[in-house]
Amino acid sequence: MPRAGLDAAAVTEAGAALADEIGFAQLSMSLVAERLGVRTPSLYKHVEGLADLTRRICILTVTELGEAVRDATQGRARRDALEGAARALRGYVKQHPGRYATTVGVRPTGPDDPLAAALERALTPLSAVLLGYRLDPAEETHAVRMLRSMLHGFATLEISDGFQMSTSVNTSFTWMIDFIDQGLKAAAEDAAVGREVLPQSPQL
Amino acid sequence: MPRAGLDAAAVTEAGAALADEIGFAQLSMSLVAERLGVRTPSLYKHVEGLADLTRRICILTVTELGEAVRDATQGRARRDALEGAARALRGYVKQHPGRYATTVGVRPTGPDDPLAAALERALTPLSAVLLGYRLDPAEETHAVRMLRSMLHGFATLEISDGFQMSTSVNTSFTWMIDFIDQGLKAAAEDAAVGREVLPQSPQL
């Protein structure tokens, strides 16, 4: 019996691809094994089980997503960066709905969990986008959470075909980006007014 | 053998309660049967299977959610109504995470699907909230979608403990409501400027 040359990464990649094709809910160890031309129990030499496989796909996804958002915001600022990040995330989710589904409802088990690091790396470019708006530092966490909520919510509703009406989803998406951009500008102006009264004013 | 007096509604309610307690992913026909003091196959006299049960829980959830949002916005307008709707939705999801999980990734099969009607009823109060801001009618669908995305995204991230930092999630939530309220006001002003040039101006 020849070896298939598998390892954890290959099993994870096969599982991720399969999840995108048939949906995360339909993902099973047997189907992953079948795709790899191997019997089901063989997978357990590389991953600990379905839960472990799901977790590995999740980490892969968060990593890929973070890189996509980072690439899309490099060298851009404010609205350009915001739009780049938003479109990158939306595009990734549309292209990899099965992978993305593995990320909902999981959280790091501890600070040394590789998922924690991946999540932090993925959120960094979002923070960077907001940095360009020069918000009140106290507001930044709130803004990241809002941005994340909106993008995550939009993407999940879109892939499940949650938007009923025929109105263009693309137009709604652009409208939403504009809405956030305008709101962040306004919030930044408020913050700038606050900064003016400080001694080390940036205007001088 | 005495009868348990079950029907589809009772099975659905038991399933919904169980999903809230143990999580939707752990929901099974056997556990629902156990909770109702009945053998598993007996459930099939009332629901067609796990998929059907899930669908029924989903419809129940969307209905309850719509009622909660409607009650929370009755007699209020603009920011008050917005905050009421947002808090009602967030509160429901926190209280019924299992029920809510059944609603992600499902969509009506057709126009006569009871889920379609329930969804429309649930979205009506959201539209009503936005009506108070007197947006450009062409923007209203976009605004509903944005609002839905943000609230859905925030709620799902919160119940999965997706927000890492220690910064208060409550504060972030209020900040987000303010952000939207301010943005809608600004968008409404733009729309009002557009209306001014029309003959039947509302100012007169």
Next chain:
DNA sequence: GCTTTAAGCTATTACTATTAGCCGTTTGGA
């Protein structure tokens, strides 16, 4: 009170994940 309907049941089938243990391949050291 009898008949019909329907709600429970047991038994069974066909999946699923997972573990135990075998056996041949590959690899690394003498």
Next chain:
DNA sequence: TCCAAACGGCTAATAGTAATAGCTTAAAGC
């Protein structure tokens, strides 16, 4: 180069899942 140990595939078996078939009896209607 050969041998041993580690490792990656396998078969077989266990337990839990959804779902169906068909029996039996309780409830409802004439």
